[in-house]
Amino acid sequence: MENTPTPLPPDARPYGRRTFLGVTAAGLTSLVWGAPVWNALKGVTKPITNAAESLGVVPDGWRIYTIAATMPRFDPATWRLRISGLVDHPQEISYAELLELPRTEHVADFHCVTGWSVPKVHWAGVRFDDLLAAAGLQKQAKALTFVSAEKPYTDSLTLQQARLPKVMLAYEMDGKPLTRAHGAPVRVVIPEMYGYKNTKWVEEIVAAPEPISGYWERNGYDVDAWVGRSNGNWS
Numbered sequence: 001m002e003n004t005p006t007p008l009p010p011d012a013r014p015y016g017r018r019t020f021l022g023v024t025a026a027g028l029t030s031l032v033w034g035a036p037v038w039n040a041l042k043g044v045t046k047p048i049t050n051a052a053e054s055l056g057v058v059p060d061g062w063r064i065y066t067i068a069a070t071m072p073r074f075d076p077a078t079w080r081l082r083i084s085g086l087v088d089h090p091q092e093i094s095y096a097e098l099l100e101l102p103r104t105e106h107v108a109d110f111h112c113v114t115g116w117s118v119p120k121v122h123w124a125g126v127r128f129d130d131l132l133a134a135a136g137l138q139k140q141a142k143a144l145t146f147v148s149a150e151k152p153y154t155d156s157l158t159l160q161q162a163r164l165p166k167v168m169l170a171y172e173m174d175g176k177p178l179t180r181a182h183g184a185p186v187r188v189v190i191p192e193m194y195g196y197k198n199t200k201w202v203e204e205i206v207a208a209p210e211p212i213s214g215y216w217e218r219n220g221y222d223v224d225a226w227v228g229r230s231n232g233n234w235s
């Protein structure tokens, strides 16, 4: 049993139907947003549907996962994506500049390690080589660390993984700008790996000599989270 990872929230309910509040064995609180909790925190008593709409949540099989008490807010006027670490020219990219970069799109199934999936999600965004071109990766850079505006969520990919054809920094889901709940304005998308590698609310990308142990990896999950080929099956 020594190798049994600390569980993710077992099976949170779809947004708006029930609320799930779980504490992992490591003592970290994982809050999955449900309207009742949201209303309680906001001190309002709006009907569930209104609260869901105001958060931009589409309850079509997704479960919204967060680790902090509030979701980061996106202001297109002031938001910047920082590119730092082992690069020749550190960058601060505005939302408008991001949208000018070469666009990539694909449709892929999304899998959370806890067992739920969303089929055929249509993503649009920027591939990492295009995103990092102006920064100029240095030779020693072998991985990218993604820092979320939601603290302390981080995760990383090797450059090789980040260059897989379907991997991107996504700014659209199913034809619309990413909603706040899904990580607005940008999240990592790597359909070959479980959801926890798909960092939401990315605010900084650090070029690094090696991958770091991300938030869920520090709680026992494999750093290489290949769907079907990593340690997710602990139930």
Ligand SMILES: Nc1nc2c(c(=O)[nH]1)N[C@H]1C(S)=C(S)[C@@H](COP(=O)(O)O)O[C@H]1N2
Pocket: 062, 063, 064, 065, 066, 067, 111, 112, 113, 148, 150, 153, 181, 182, 183, 194, 195, 196, 197, 198, 199, 200, 201
């Ligand atoms: N910042 C941040 N990113 C995150 C998470 C999180 O809690 N915080 N959860 C991860 C997990 S475990 C999954 S399955 C997906 C869920 O994506 P969704 O919340 O858009 O449904 O987000 C991933 N990215």
Ligand SMILES: [Mo]
Pocket: 008, 065, 111, 112, 113, 114, 194, 195, 196
């Ligand atoms: Mo997940």
